[in-house]
Each structure stands twice: as structure tokens, then as C-alpha cells.
Amino acid sequence: MKEKKDNIFRRLYYGLWKENPILVLCLGLCPTLAVSTTAAYALTMGAFTTAVLILTNVFVSALKKIIPKEQRLLGYLLLAASFTVAGQLFLKAYFPDFSEALGIFIPLTAVNGVIYDRAERCAYVSNPGLALFDGIGTGIGYTFIITLLGAIREIIAFGTIFGIRLIPADYTISFTALAPGACIILAFIMALANKIRGGHRS
Amino acid sequence: MTKLFYAAIIAAFVNNLVLTQSLGMDSFIRNSKDLATSVRIAVSVLIVTVVSSLITWPIGRYVLDKLQISFLSTILFLLVEAALVWFVLFVMKKISVHLYDHYKELLPWSLLTAQFLELS
Numbered sequence: 001m002k003e004k005k006d007n008i009f010r011r012l013y014y015g016l017w018k019e020n021p022i023l024v025l026c027l028g029l030c031p032t033l034a035v036s037t038t039a040a041y042a043l044t045m046g047a048f049t050t051a052v053l054i055l056t057n058v059f060v061s062a063l064k065k066i067i068p069k070e071q072r073l074l075g076y077l078l079l080a081a082s083f084t085v086a087g088q089l090f091l092k093a094y095f096p097d098f099s100e101a102l103g104i105f106i107p108l109t110a111v112n113g114v115i116y117d118r119a120e121r122c123a124y125v126s127n128p129g130l131a132l133f134d135g136i137g138t139g140i141g142y143t144f145i146i147t148l149l150g151a152i153r154e155i156i157a158f159g160t161i162f163g164i165r166l167i168p169a170d171y172t173i174s175f176t177a178l179a180p181g182a183c184i185i186l187a188f189i190m191a192l193a194n195k196i197r198g199g200h201r202s
Numbered sequence: 203m204t205k206l207f208y209a210a211i212i213a214a215f216v217n218n219l220v221l222t223q224s225l226g227m228d229s230f231i232r233n234s235k236d237l238a239t240s241v242r243i244a245v246s247v248l249i250v251t252v253v254s255s256l257i258t259w260p261i262g263r264y265v266l267d268k269l270q271i272s273f274l275s276t277i278l279f280l281l282v283e284a285a286l287v288w289f290v291l292f293v294m295k296k297i298s299v300h301l302y303d304h305y306k307e308l309l310p311w312s313l314l315t316a317q318f319l320e321l322s
Binding site for chain 2 (some may be wrong): 026029073074077078081084085089110111128
């Protein structure tokens with residue numbers, strides 16, 4: 001990809017739609033499916049992942065001369081793990097409820113596939129500015145889909161969205177709060193996105 | 203002995219990682235296109251999980267808890283596993299090039315999935 005064509009808007013567009021981490025790359029699915037029981041948890045998880053993703057992208061890109069090519073995975077790992085631990089402590093101090101609810105999936109951000117994909121395919125081969133916007137685009141794309149999934153699951157399972165009641169409690173289907181429900185709804189979202197995109201997944 | 207047996211049964215069926223806890227979904231979905239690839243990813247995840255649990259448990263129990271630095275567990279366990287993956291790849295390269303070609307893409311994947319066990 002030529003540097004000239006590879007501009008900021010292109011990066012944002014790719015992250016949000018063309019190479020959306022969940023819909024197209026199928027990465028970072030384990031927090032996506034497990035944490036999105038309610039919209040608020042999903043949004044927190046998305047924001048957390050976005051923050052770690054942006055920081056890792058920028059730092060990998062800035063340090064790409066220092067990180068040896070053979071051991072670059074180790075470099076990404078260390079950077080991502082450091083930011084995850086910092087974020088984990090921050091969340092524990094200021095949002096203890098969310099930290100408690102998200103549990104194991106907060107430290108698991110350090111091994112989220114999205115971060116490694118972006119570090120390998122974008123940050124390691126481009127300048128920090130571009131990596132920043134790539135991180136923002138991909139992060140927003142991730143957050144949007146996980147929050148959408150969380151909102152749909154919350155409406156069907158609990159009849160609420162961000163805690164505001166839409167459907168009476170007697171008419172809810174609690175199935176979607178479980179893991180299989182998440183898989184099925186995510187499949188519907190993916191199918192819809194592929195339909196809009198027209199034809200086969202690239 | 204029965205306790206160990208129960209632990210294995212619970213881990214395999216009741217708390218099945220993929221089906222009930224939806225952990226490790228990335229490699230599960232991306233690499234299960236055909237049977238051969240699935241078996242390979244399963245083997246690599248198995249190796250990494252078993253060996254890294256053996257190594258990280260004493261580290262967590264005796265080093266991190268003693269020194270009260272358990273907030274470093276994520277970084278330390280990741281490092282141990284990364285080192286382990288490199289080591290397994292190195293051994294495979296020595297034993298057979300064919301095997302190495304098959305697994306060099308997949309072992310890093312297992313690195314991204316196998317972490318949860320040690321953390322929990």
C-alpha cells in the first residue's frame with residue numbers, strides 16, 4: 001500500500017467498515033461474546049480495548065526501529081500487557097463495579113487478537129500519526145459493534161437499554177443473555193453487514 | 203485421586219471454555235475451517251496450556267504472592283508463555299522442518315488463547 005493513498009480518512013474508514021475487527025476480521029470475539037450481556041458493560045469493554053489499542057499502536061509504531069524483527073510479537077505483547085495492567089488498575093480504582101463485573105476479560109485484553117493484527121499489519125510498517133488514526137478507527141468500529149450487540153441482547157433478555165426499561169419484564173427472553181444467544185445475534189449482525197456490503201466477504 | 207478426576211471432568215464439560223465461557227473464540231472460529239487445521243490448533247493449544255500451567259502455577263504461588271506483586275501477573279505469565287512458544291517452535295524446527303512449517307503459524311495463535319487458565 002502506497003503511503004500517499006494510505007491517508008487518515010482511509011484508515012478510519014477501513015477500521016470502521018471495510019476491515020471492521022469483529023465483522024470482517026473475526027478478531028477479539030471472546031470478550032465480544034462473553035461481556036456483551038448489557039450495553040453498559042459492552043461499552044466499557046469497547047472503550048477499554050480502544051484505549052489499549054490506540055496506545056499500543058502508537059508505541060509500536062514509534063518504537064519500530066528498536067523492536068527486533070524476529071521478536072516483534074514479544075514486543076507487542078509487552079507493550080499491550082503494560083497498558084492493560086495500567087488500565088486494569090485505573091478501572092479498579094475509579095470504576096470498581098465495572099472492574100468487578102468484567103472480571104477476567106480486563107486482563108485478557110492483553111491477548112486480544114485485534115491489537116496484534118493492527119500492530120503487525122499497520123503500526124509496525126507506518127508512522128505514529130497513521131497508527132494513531134488506525135487505532136481510533138479500529139477501536140471505534142470494535143466499540144460500535146460490541147455495544148450494538150450488548151444493546152440488542154439487553155433489550156431482548158432484560159427489556160432495558162442502559163438500564164432504561166423499554167419492554168415490560170414479563171415479555172423478555174432470557175436466552176439471549178447466555179453465550180449461545182450472543183453467537184446467534186452476532187451471526188445475524190454479520191449476515192446483515194455482509195448483505196449491505198453486497199456479496200461475499202473479502 | 204477422585205478430586206483430580208472431578209477437576210478434569212468439570213474443566214472439560216461443565217466449565218467448557220468454548221461452549222460456556224466463550225474464551226479463545228478467535229482461534230476457534232478462524233482456524234476451524236477444515237479438520238486438519240483444527241487438529242493442529244487443538245494440539246498446539248493443548249501443549250501450551252498444559253506446560254504453561256505447570257510453570258506459571260508455582261511462579262504465581264511462591265513468587266508473586268510472597269513478594270505481594272500479584273498485579274504483575276499478567277505481564278509475567280505472558281512472558282513465560284511467549285518464551286515457551288518460542289522454545290516449542292525451536293524444538294520443532296530441530297526435529298522436523300515439515301512439522302515446523304505446519305505449526306509456525308498456529309502456535310502464536312495458541313499463545314493468544316491459552317492465557318486465561320493461569321489468570322483464573
